[in-house]
Amino acid sequence: MGKKVLIVDDSNTMRKIIARSLRQAGFEFEKLLEAADGQAALEILAGETVDIVLSDINMPVMDGIEFLRQKNADAQIKAIPVVMITTEAGTDVLNEALSLGAVGTIKKPFTPEQVQEVLGNFL
Numbered sequence: 001m002g003k004k005v006l007i008v009d010d011s012n013t014m015r016k017i018i019a020r021s022l023r024q025a026g027f028e029f030e031k032l033l034e035a036a037d038g039q040a041a042l043e044i045l046a047g048e049t050v051d052i053v054l055s056d057i058n059m060p061v062m063d064g065i066e067f068l069r070q071k072n073a074d075a076q077i078k079a080i081p082v083v084m085i086t087t088e089a090g091t092d093v094l095n096e097a098l099s100l101g102a103v104g105t106i107k108k109p110f111t112p113e114q115v116q117e118v119l120g121n122f123l
Contacts, residue, residue, distance in 0.1 A: 001011070002030035003123050004048065008041040008055040008067065009085070016107070018054055018085060024083050024112035027123045037109035038067025045077045051121045054106075057086040057093060065093070 007015045015034045019114040022029065029045040033048060041053065054072075057064035062100065064084055072078050081103040084094070094105050104118045 001049040002028045004033065005029050005123070006033045006035060006041060006044060006048075006050045006053045008035045008038065008053060008059070008064070009087045010036050010056065010059040012114070015016075016055070018115075021112045021115045022119075022123075025116035028117075029117065029123070031072040036061075038062030038064060038070070041067055042070055042074075044075075044095065045074075045080070050080060051079055052119070054085050054119075055082055057084055057097065064099065067095060068097060068102060072101055081119060083122070089110070 007018050008020065009015050019032055033044055035044055037059045041055065050122065054065045056068060068082060082101065083104045083106060084097045084102050085106045085108060087108045097105065103122065106114055106118050
């Protein structure tokens with residue numbers, strides 16, 4: 001049975017690229033949900049159960065770091081794994097994401113092989 005995946009990125013094009021890369025990496029999913037920012041992601045998670053969240057860091061309204069903070073404060077969704085997919089090169093921001101519970105990071109641009117390598121344990 002496929003997994004439920006939530007992709008959080010302010011770029012509609014990037015959300016489509018991530019979804020295509022998941023398929024190219026051989027992952028099958030039952031449902032693919034999309035959110036344009038962290039706030040929208042929290043609203044989706046309030047009503048949907050997902051297996052993993054793939055989130056950008058730099059987004060308007062609520063960025064990926066604040067999304068992680070608020071997700072961690074909610075016992076209902078705290079355990080859902082989050083992988084950050086970002087252009088962010090600074091190790092300080094990536095380390096902050098990891099310290100807030102992100103289970104991995106993928107740097108843009110990425111290949112399906114990189115997606116497979118990072119997400120293989122979760123999907």
